[in-house]
Amino acid sequence: MIYTVTLNPSVDYIVELDDFQIGGLNRTKNETKFPGGKGINVSRVLKQNGVTSKAIGFNGGFTGKYIDDYLNKEEIETDFIKVKEDSRINIKLKTGQETEINAGGPKITDEDFQLLKRKIEQLTSLDILVLAGSVPGSLPETTYEDLVKTCRGNGAEFVVDAEGELLKKVLSYRPFLIKPNHHELGELFGTTITSCEEVIPFGKKLVQLGAKNVIVSLAGDGAVFINERMSFIATVPKGEVKNSVGAGDSMVAGFLARYQQTADFKEAFRYSVAAGSATAFSMGLCTKEQIKTLLSQVNLRDF
Secondary structure (H helix, E strand, O other), X not given: OEEEEEOOOEEEEEEEOOOOOOOOOOOOOEEEEEEEOHHHHHHHHHHHOOOOEEEEEEEOHHHHHHHHHXXXXXXXXXXXXXXXXXXXXXXXXXXXXXXXEOOOOOOOOHHHHHHHHHHHHOOOOOOEEEEEOOXXXXXXXXXXXXXXXXXXXXXOEEEEEOOHHHHHOOHHHOOOEEOOEHHHHHHHHOOOOOOHHHHHHHHHHHHHHOOOEEEEEOHHHOEEEEEOOOEEEEOOOOOOOOOOOOHHHXXXXXXXXXXXXXXXXXXXXXHHHHHHHHHHOOOOXXXXXXXXXXXXXXXXXXX
């Protein structure tokens, strides 16, 4: 079973207007809402690809109930720790340019965190834990380390989609997969990366530091896959980018879904790239059908 962890999920409220005037009455043209958070996105894309997962983390209040109800309607199982305060609402205001207003989220107590750790302690070597996104300010900076140590104890594999110190501190615990983009990779090593070729030495360094599999995305300029036995550079499909939110999460989900089905790293990477592009070319998260239409445009070469 795949378990996705979202420590600070949200209800994302998308509001589209022809024009926006500060201090005046503004009426929406279109609006929608759905559960947000990187781990939740991974679960939703996994479901689109026929792979079962369970979404865990923290939520609370009427917004937490909305998150549970929405995912359950999509036949995604949830097991969130219930906190006292409401889960946050994030506003995405679209008026030509997009403006985001992200709330801070509820306070998570040490008791709440210990409950989550106990859930993760029940995982086995047959399970995969996906840790994605930032850590709320009410949790310790060592949160990811504490959770991956638990995985090391019970044999569960784990995936980390995070940046900076969060990523650096878990490398020695041998994550099954990490997926920084080229900006995050550059920040990690104090440099600027602009091409797939420039990724290669730093991607190999991440493997040396402990990552079992590394995917580095470069938006429209391609993607790179590296592990101890193989490495590939991928071209990405061409299309109109409508949405960058969730593209990285879709790459993680696409890789895990295809690897579970084929146990083939090369095929999983190809599918991952198509999944990320399918989301980027859509207004929402990708579907299996959209991924399949783009697969033939993903070309891989060894290096």
